[in-house]
Amino acid sequence: MSTEEILIKAAQLILSLSILVVLHELGHFIPAKLFKTRVEKFYLFFDPWFSILKFKKGETEYGIGWVPLGGYVKISGMIDESMDTEQMAKPPQPYEFRSKPTWQRLIIMIGGVVVNILVAFFIYAMLLWHYGETRLPNASVVYGVEADSLGRSIGIQDGDKIVSLDNRPVKYFDGITAEVILKEVKSIQVDRAGQVINLPIPEGFVNKLIKRKSSFVEARRPFVIDTLLPDGAAIKTNLQKGDTMFAVNGVPTPFMSGFTTELRKHKSESVDLGVLRGKDTLHVNATLSDKGTVGIGGKEVLELSTIHYTFLESLPAGFHKGIDKLKDYVSQLRLIFVSKEIKATESVGGFASIANLFPAKWDWVAFWNLTAFLSIVLAFMNILPIPGLDGGHVLFLVYEIVTGRKPSEKFLEYAQVAGMLLVLALLLFANGLDVWRWLKGLF
Known part of the structure; x- marks a missing residue:
């Protein structure tokens, strides 16, 4: 991968996460302001020791930190990642988070997750x-499939039609590929x-498929010319748009993949x-x-459905698509924990893995x-009942609503520290796996 491609992927990741983090934090900021709760800071990225940019408007300091791992709002009277124990040692003030009714605190805490879900739907x-x-549509795959080595290993042959x-x-x-993985087909x-044949999927196939990060079958397509590239050899020949390529040096190549494969045997x-x-x-x-x-x-010569x-x-279509994506993501996480075929060390990744999801050339459709x-992922991860995340705060607030008793501030402090250490460990683990894979690739 070239330096330019790496920079494009990184830029897309940073822009995407910046949008989502700002909107997530607005989900906390807006209800806090509505309930007259003081917000001391609103930051994109973290700012230990110093910030890249900051300004103050009213009672809130807005800024951009230098550690691009998220963002935060610092709400007065709340035990959060700032661990401002001095403020918590003072008598509660009417404008503080801890002085507000439980239902208001709950709305403030779930606001970020709600916004992320709504953003994804939108x-x-x-x-x-x-x-x-x-x-x-599967019915449009009239020429059957072409199987790679993984597909052939389970008995699929070129020309088969998956029914x-x-x-x-x-x-x-x-x-097909997503269903094979997520539903453990x-x-x-x-x-x-004309004969229907049953092909069992052996143990280990899904793990190999995930590692490959591509499908095990492709739809057969004849190669019909749509474009003559201005810097290619074809522009100097009498090839025309609409021509169908069927052979290379007398070797029959009726389908696109076979044609391109045969060409690569004759470089220059x-x-x-x-x-x-x-x-x-x-x-x-x-x-x-x-x-x-x-x-x-x-x-494209196969009939697509739009x-x-x-x-x-x-x-409503966007809502249903968002729900389907959430179900698929939860299914992926479940497989990591319950499937014998999938190893966490091979399926979990950090920021580099996320960046690699973006295309090497800027594509706004793919970006959005x-x-x-990622907005769905951020919402799901944040609502997990882990202290230090929104879900941890929600867990303690629900406990307070059910029991009528508020956990002690000392307990909340300890829980916050434990949760932050757990989240930090998970971040180090996931990003460490990216580094390990990169090193393995070098050697």
Whole structure:
């Protein structure tokens, strides 16, 4: 990966997290202000010892810290990461968090999580409204599949048509890999020359699939030219948009993956390309690049399904998509703890792993899709009942509501320290795994 690609990925991650952190903290800030609770600081990123930028407006100091690991609001009279024990030793004041009714404190604490959930729903809704939702129906995969080595290891052959997973019919081809992983599918049923064959999935397959980070099958597509690249060899030949490529040096390549694979065997060489133009068969000579490319782009020839939404229709659709993404994320976490095939050391990652989810070239659609997903992740992780996170504060507030007794401030201080140490340990573990994988890649 080039330095430019790394910087683009890092920039997308920082921008995405900055948006989500600011909105999350606003979820605490706004109800605190509504309930006349003093907010002393509102910071993007953490600011130990010094800050990059700060200014004060009213009773609140706003700023940007230099440690890009999140952000915070410091609310008066609250035991949080600031561990301001001096303030807590003084008599409670009417404007402090600890002086407010329990229900108000609860709303302040869940505000950040609520905002993150709403942000995810809103982003998904706006993407659906603007772009619609395009999927590849399984019925459109009329040429069958091409299996990689992992797919072939379980018996899938080129040309097979996947019809069901655990005897559940497949509606969308582009959802097969996710379903195999998240639902721990035990068998795949394929149509092979009109005969349905059951293929058991052996133990260890899902773990290999996760490591590969790609599908084990692709939909077969003929290579029909859609673009002639200006700096490629094709522009100097009589190849035209709409031509179908079917052979390289006499080797039949009726499908896109086979065509590109065969080209890579002849890097920097002159090759004879078999071309179908309408009903005519042509032969075109072209000199390939040092990467084994001819400078053409293929178009989608399989029939895709696109659902378009009005603005009002996009709102419930965005809500349902957000819920589906949350379910998928929870399923992924569950698999880490209960599946024999998945190891935490291979599935957990830190900021580098998150950054690698972003494309190497700036893509606003991908950016907003990932930002919506990260917003769901941030909401879920924050609501976990761990002291130091929002969920820890909510846990103690619910205890107070149920029992009518407030935990002692000394207990809350100890719990806060323990929670912060646990969260710090998890951060070090996850990011340490990224470093370990990077080092393994070097050697």
